[in-house]
Amino acid sequence: MTKKNPLSLQLKVEDFLPATDAEKQSLVQMRPGVSFWKDAMRRLSKNKVAMVSLAVIVIIMLFSFVVPSLYPYKYEQQVKGSENLYPLKYSQQEQARIDAGEKVFPHVLGTDDLGRDYAVRVMMGSRISLLVGLIASALILIIGSIYGAVAGFFGGWADMIMMRIVDIIYTVPDILMIILISFAISEPMKNLANQPGFHWIQTVGVNLISIFLVFALLYWVGMARIVRSQVLTLKQNEFVTAARALGASSGRIIGRHLLTNCIGILIVTTTLQIPSAIFTESFLSFLGLGVAIPMPSLGSLASDALNGLTSYPYRLLAPALLISLIILSFNLFGDGLRDAFDPKLKH
């Protein structure tokens, strides 16, 4: 065979022969690739503390969302003659019914001064706390991630102005503003609730809406900062240039390419927002600025329990310990998620 001219454009015939079995073998995937999700889930499921916290969260959720609807007592139902019962005690009427052969469901945690079953009130209270935590975090996620991504993506003047606004909100003492806003908007909200089409405000509760509004107004800044810094590095990537070259709009690039690429950090930050929102709600309810009567919240239950502290200490301990348990579980689960999604961050 003559030596091939290096400048020749003639193709080698053997490159076009069917692949041999040995060649095929080398391309067979030995094991399936591990995706980002699978990897994170595997790390998470190995984390015992995080899994126990998750189990605790699931149990508390069952008790606060499912059990109250199956429970024989309702949270606002006042059982006449059964005021201020100690745990597992019956009133005279109830004792008479038991003696007559009727079945009376025991008051596991007794009743309060209006004859309402305390156990179901604690469950409803944790439902409120969990709802506040979840909805507030969802609001923070939506507002913070979009704001941060827009600021980071467009950069320049838009970024400059948007981040100065964030700086200002960040330095405002949040508790003062929350108290102020929830106080100031409660009256207008009550008026609005009487207008046709706005009756849903009444069912949700004016103060609860104020709390959500406040979270939406103030608490997203941390999320916005984190997302912005992520987007700043992500937008340098080639896939963004490629997407733009293909004619994708800015909105599509932010939504489909940038935000989906920081999904890990979004999940972690959102999970860690839940306990802080629950923390704040219980604080406000404790001060009397939270949910409306007769709706209970763990904070307001603890606050009410202060009046009868010497005789009924368990009325304080039950909501106080439950709120601590909820916050602790979410904190630990969030830490576990962070370790799972971003092992580099682990200390």
Next chain:
Amino acid sequence: MAKYIIKRVILAVVTVFVVATITFFLMNLVPGGPFITEKSISVQAQEALKEKFGLDKPLIVQYKNYMLSILQGDFGLSLRQRGRTVSDIIGSRFPISARLGGISMVVAVVIGVPLGSVAALNRGKWGDKVITVIATCGAAFPSFVICTVGMYIFGVHLGWLPTMGLTAPANYILPVFALSFYPMAYITRLMRSSMLDVIGQDYMRTARAKGLSQANRLFRQALRNAILPVITYVGPMLAYLLAGTFVVEKIFVIPGLGGQFVSSILNRDYTVIMGTTIFLATLVIVINALVDIAYKFIDPRVQLK
């Protein structure tokens, strides 16, 4: 450096201005005005009161007058406490809260820093584990839980500590414990991770190779470097203590500014709410700015933006 300081000061001034503006307009959002709940007052008397407090003028004029007067340190008269100025109320209440908050801050640092260092130096041993568990739990208990449960156990059940007022030194124990628990837990965690970071640095190995004593290495090299992140926490700690005093002063019936703020909200004492909000917000913002500026002086490694 000068540029950073100017930038930080401008940001602080703008923030205070924004807070004052928001506060003013939020207060005016509440329909009916401050005198609507006093049913016994006649219409003429209401008008007279409104005129006295300048509430009959257009909103924008009221805003200008209010901003000008707070620039001179005048927050106006209290609507509910006859004859007292808001500055007077703040002046008499604030020292009590400040002392409580100051003691709590010192306690949090004095306990948190050694705890975190001990945990880092015994990494993985049982001492570290115990401290980490305490710090994790500390971050999960809201201040009102610590307050009320502590009050029940030590005040009501055991009867060891007084549960009301702030007269004797023993009265300080429970409120300070409740206020400082969360910051202490946070400082412990912060200190642990920064200490772990520092003892792995090259300069620590150099110090050891030079034959410096262990005490010297720990206190002069490691601690001084590791404590820096704690300084950045002073601002958030202040904001937390501020919120904490609302609860603590309400529970322990302490005549401080926090308790006053909560009761003025429930009483709808507009001028006191506005004055207190602006005063406390300014305090937090100014201290935050000072801490940020001081941090750049203390740690030259921090990059200036």
